[in-house]
Amino acid sequence: MATIKDVSNVAKVSIGTVSRYLNGYYVKEVNRRKIEEAIKELNFKINMIAKGLKTNKTYTIGVVVPSVTDPFCNYLIEGIDSELENINYSLITCSSRNSVELEKEKIKLLKNKRVDGIIIMPINSDSTHILKYFEKDIPIVLIDRLLTSISSDAVVIENTEATYNATKYLIKKGHTRIGIVSGHTNIYTGYKRLQGYLDAFQDSNLIVDNSLIKYVMYQKGEGLEEIKELINLKDKPTAILATNYETTYSCIKYMLMNNIKIGKDISFFGFDNFDILDIVSPSITTVVQPIIEIGKESVKILNRRINGDYNDYPLIKKLKTKILEGSSIKEIVSK
C-alpha cells in the first residue's frame, strides 16, 4: 500500500509538503496538483495507525456493554454510533457478557488499543475491581449505571423519579397491593428504582408489604420464578411493576404462558418500550427512557473531555423518562 513517501516521489515534492497538503495547510498550486495526481495514481490512503502514533490519537472510542443482543444496549449503541459520525470517529464495541472478569479484560484491551475515550455501561455498582482503570489518561463516561465511590462523568436517567411516577400512577388508579419486580440493589438502577417505589408508598401514607418486592437478575430469561411467587401470593397483588426491559419481558411471557389476562386479571406497568411491545395485546403502559439520547449525550461529554475541556468535571447528566399509556392498567374503584 502506497505511503506518503511514494506520493512524494511520484509528485517530486518532499514528504513534508505532502504531509502539509494532507493536513489542510496551504501548498503552492502547482504542488497541490502534482500531489493530487500522485495520490490518485497510487490510490494512496493515509495510514491512521502511523498518524495515531505521532499525534497520540486514534479517532476511535470504545464502548463496553453487558450484552450486544439486548435491545437496550443496541439502542444505546445506535445513539453513540450516530453521534460519532458527526465527529468522524469510529467505535469499537465490546460485550462484557455480564461477566466482571470480561469487563476488566475489555477495558484493558481498549486501553492497549489507545482509544481516545471509553463509554461503559457497568455490570454492577461495585467499583473496586474497575477503579484502577480510572486513571486520567483516557477519559471515561459511564452510562445507565453509576459506580460507588468513583466520581466520574456519567449519563443516567432519573431512576427514582421514573418508578416513583409509575407507582403513583398505579396508586391513583386505586392500586395499593403493587408487586414490584426489582433488580438487585447492588446494581445502580435496581437500587434507585426500588427507591422510587418505596418513596411513592411513603408519600401516599401506605405501608410497604415486603413480600411484594421480588429481587431478580436484570438478565434475559430471569425472573419467571419470582413472578410466579408474586402472582400466587395468598394476598395477591392487583398490579405489577417491572423495572427494566428484561423483567418486563419475563412478566409478559409468564402471564401469556399462564393465560393470565393483562389489564383484566391483573394490571401491569412495564419498563422500556421496544418493538416487541407493539405486538402484545393489550398495549402495555410503560416507562420510556430516552435511550438514543443517553448514547448521544455520552459521546458529547466524552468528546469534550478528549479535547481537554474538563470545565464541569465530573458531570452527571440525568435524563427524564416519560410514561407511555397503554391499556394494561385497570382502574380499581373502591367499594
Add this chain to the structure above:
Amino acid sequence: MATIKDVSNVAKVSIGTVSRYLNGYYVKEVNRRKIEEAIKELNFKINMIAKGLKTNKTYTIGVVVPSVTDPFCNYLIEGIDSELENINYSLITCSSRNSVELEKEKIKLLKNKRVDGIIIMPINSDSTHILKYFEKDIPIVLIDRLLTSISSDAVVIENTEATYNATKYLIKKGHTRIGIVSGHTNIYTGYKRLQGYLDAFQDSNLIVDNSLIKYVMYQKGEGLEEIKELINLKDKPTAILATNYETTYSCIKYMLMNNIKIGKDISFFGFDNFDILDIVSPSITTVVQPIIEIGKESVKILNRRINGDYNDYPLIKKLKTKILEGSSIKEIVSK
C-alpha cells in the same frame, strides 16, 4: 503513559529483552522478574498502535451491517464478537443505516483505519459501487448476501432450500393458496428465497398465482400495506409465508391489529425466531437460521485469509436452516 523504554530503564535490561518478554519469548528468570516488577510499577500497557505500525497489523476487524438495532444483525455481531475473543481481536462496528452512500463511506473508513479484515452484510446485490474496495489488500468476507459479479469469500444460508422446505411444508398441510411476503429481487436473499417458493410450487405441479407474491422492503415497519392487500384478496390465501424477520414481524403486527386469528383464520409461516416470537400466541412456526454460526464462521474464514491462507479462495459457505414447529399452521383437509 509508560513505554517499553521506560520499562527497560527501570528493569535495567535492554529494550529488546522487554519486547521479547512481551511477545512470549523466553527470557532469563531474573530478568523476567525485574521486567514484571517494572511493568507493575509503571503500570505499563503495550501500545498496540506502535506495534501495529511495525507489524502491519491492527488486531482489529471491521463489520458493516445495515442496522445495529435489527436483531438479526445483533446476533450476527454476537457471533462475530465471541469468535473474535478466541483470537484476541477487537471489532469496529459500523452501521450503513441501509444507505449505499454510508456503506461506501464506512468501508473506506475501515480501510483507512487499516483493519486486518472486513465483514460486510451488503445492503443490496449491486456490486458496482462496492467493487473498487475489493482489492486484495484487505480480506473481505460477505455475510448473508452475495454480490453479483464479485467472487469473494462469503457465508450465507441455503436460502432457496429454506423457503422450498417451508412452502412444501405448507403444501403438505393442504395449502395451495400460499401468499408470500418476498423481499425485492435485487436483494440476494429476497431473490433466492422467492426461488424456493416457486420451486416448491413447480415440484408439486401447482400453478403460481402472481397476485399472491408481494414484494416489500426488508426493513422495519415495511410491508403492512402489502400484507393487507394479500389478506384482502378476493380469492384469499389460506396461508402466508414471511421471508425474513422484519416481514414476519409486520405480518404478526398486522394480524393482531386487525384481530385476525393466526392458525385459525389464516395459517402463518415465519422466518427467524427471536425473543419476540416467544410472547406471541399461538407459537409461530418459523424457519430458523444459525445466525450466531454465520458470524463465527465468517470470522474463521477471515482469520485464515489474514494469516495468508488462501487455499480454498473463494469460499462460499452455505449453512443449513431448520424448521421450528409451532401452532400457527392449520391443516386443511380436502373435502
Add this chain to the structure above:
DNA sequence: CTGTTAGCGCGTTCAA
C-alpha cells in the same frame, strides 16, 4: 539469552 540498532509511516521541527 541479550543488547544494539534500523526502520515501520507519519507529523513536526528547523533552516533555508
Add this chain to the structure above:
DNA sequence: TTGAACGCGCTAACAG
C-alpha cells in the same frame, strides 16, 4: 513556502 531530519513506541535482525 519547502525540504531534510528526527522521533513517536515498537519489532526484528544481527552480533555477541
